[in-house]
Amino acid sequence: MDGFTKLAPAIWLREPALSPSSPLSSLPSGLPPPSLVVLCTRVGAQPKHIAKYVAEYLDRYPATALLVLESNLADMTYRGDSAQQARLSPARHVLQAHLQPGLTSEGIVVHAFSNGGAQCAAQVVAALPPAQRATAFRAIILDSCPGEASYTRSANAILLPLAKSPMLKLLAFPFIHLILCLVFIADHVFGFENVVARARRGLNSSAYIAYAVPRLYTYSSADQMVPAPDVEAHAEQARRAGYSDVVNLRFEASGHCAHASRNAEQYWAGIARLFDRSNIIAQG
Numbered sequence: 644m645d646g647f648t649k650l651a652p653a654i655w656l657r658e659p660a661l662s663p664s665s666p667l668s669s670l671p672s673g674l675p676p677p678s679l680v681v682l683c684t685r686v687g688a689q690p691k692h693i694a695k696y697v698a699e700y701l702d703r704y705p706a707t708a709l710l711v712l713e714s715n716l717a718d719m720t721y722r723g724d725s726a727q728q729a730r731l732s733p734a735r736h737v738l739q740a741h742l743q744p745g746l747t748s749e750g751i752v753v754h755a756f757s758n759g760g761a762q763c764a765a766q767v768v769a770a771l772p773p774a775q776r777a778t779a780f781r782a783i784i785l786d787s788c789p790g791e792a793s794y795t796r797s798a799n800a801i802l803l804p805l806a807k808s809p810m811l812k813l814l815a816f817p818f819i820h821l822i823l824c825l826v827f828i829a830d831h832v833f834g835f836e837n838v839v840a841r842a843r844r845g846l847n848s849s850a851y852i853a854y855a856v857p858r859l860y861t862y863s864s865a866d867q868m869v870p871a872p873d874v875e876a877h878a879e880q881a882r883r884a885g886y887s888d889v890v891n892l893r894f895e896a897s898g899h900c901a902h903a904s905r906n907a908e909q910y911w912a913g914i915a916r917l918f919d920r921s922n923i924i925a926q927g
Contacts, residue, residue, distance in 0.1 A: 644690065644711065650733040653713035657697070659706050676704045677752045677781050677918065679741040681734070682711045683764045685757035685787075685900055686719060696754070696903065699911060710737050712767060714759035719838055728770040731763075735770040742779055750781025750921065756900050757869065761789040762838050765845035768852060776851055782921040783858040784914060787900045789843045789877055790869035847881050857888035859917045861902050861910060868899040890917065 647655040680700055684693055693711060700709055712734055718727050728735075741751055755764040764783075771779060836844075845851050858881065862874040871893060881889050892913045897905040 644693075647709075647711065650737070651730070653715060654731070654733050655711040655713075656737055657709045657711075659708055675749050676707050677750050679708045679710060679738065680704070680752045680754060681738070681764070681767065682709065683753065683755040683760035683767070684711065684713050686714050686716060686759035688713065688756065688900075692900075699903070703911070703915075708737075708741065710734060712763050714763040718762060718766070719759055724766065724769070724841075727766045731767050731770050734767050738767070738771060738779065739775065742775055751779050752782045752784065752918070752921075753780060754784040754786065755788060756786045757788050758790050758839050758842065761785060761846060762842040765842040765851065769845065773850065777853050780852055780856045782917050783846070783852060783856060784861070784917065785846070785858065785874070785877075786861045786902065787863070787866055787869050788874065789846060790839065790873040791843075791876075843877055843880075847877065847884050847886070849885065854885045854887060856886075857890070857917055857921050858886065859890050859892060859913055861892045861894070861913065863894040863897045863899075863902060865894075865896050866899045888920065 644655045644657075647657045650656055682693065682696060682700075693713075697709060697711070700707065712731070718730075722730075738751060753764050753768070755761045768776060768780075860874050860878050862869065862871050864871050875891060875893075878889050878891050890913070892902075892909070894902050894906050894909070903910040
């Protein structure tokens with residue numbers, strides 16, 4: 644992660660390096676750019692894929708800090724909420740630093756990818772004190788998420804990063820299926836809510852994200868990991884819950900978490916529009 648400081652395992656921060664002539668705002672609306680963008684990656688995201696989003700944000704919003712949170716298998720299977728939020732405490736401190744008054748840029752944007760990113764986003768939001776959650780966020784971007792819990796799709800998503808290593812995939816196969824069996828038994832037999840369901844619920848709760856915070860869903864009809872109807876159902880639930888600014892950006896041919904690479908112009912234009920119309924809640 645070139646240019647980033649490693650705050651903890653799987654937590655990386657890059658503060659903007661501005662010259663006196665660097666622009667403080669890249670938004671046509673005249674609003675200041677976000678103070679911080681939090682990228683919550685999918686499980687097994689490769690550095691080269693993360694780097695593409697980092698480069699785009701650096702180019703478009705040079706005054707914005709970037710915090711990368713890499714989601715992992717432990718968080719999606721056996722690690723509890725308290726342990727996850729403790730793991731994310733360095734990230735919480737970064738968010739709190741960017742909530743201090745007097746910043747030239749304002750608001751925090753969360754950009755989550757796949758169910759792993761949605762789960763991570765829900766946890767880092769929950770790690771903030773309730774009083775800060777109410778005013779922290781400027782916008783939410785949900786890329787290829789959140790889906791519904793599915794045994795087959797969960798297994799495929801976890802094994803996908805191992806596709807280039809057949810031996811490692813073969814060795815991991817029984818362990819992953821054992822873990823998923825235990826998770827789904829706990830969910831369907833004993834009534835323990837699985838992490839995907841908790842993330843879906845948390846991201847549509849005003850206790851975590853204020854109703855005024857606009858959100859953008861980017862997804863695809865061709866996505867085999869998180870089908871379009873799963874994402875659209877969550878977006879509709881958000882509207883019914885009281886979120887007033889919810890936009891669906893549906894693509895037809897891009898794969899899972901591949902919308903920016905296949906539809907770059909439309910993807911980043913959607914994010915720019917989201918930023919332009921976003922409400923900075925602290926200003927009312």
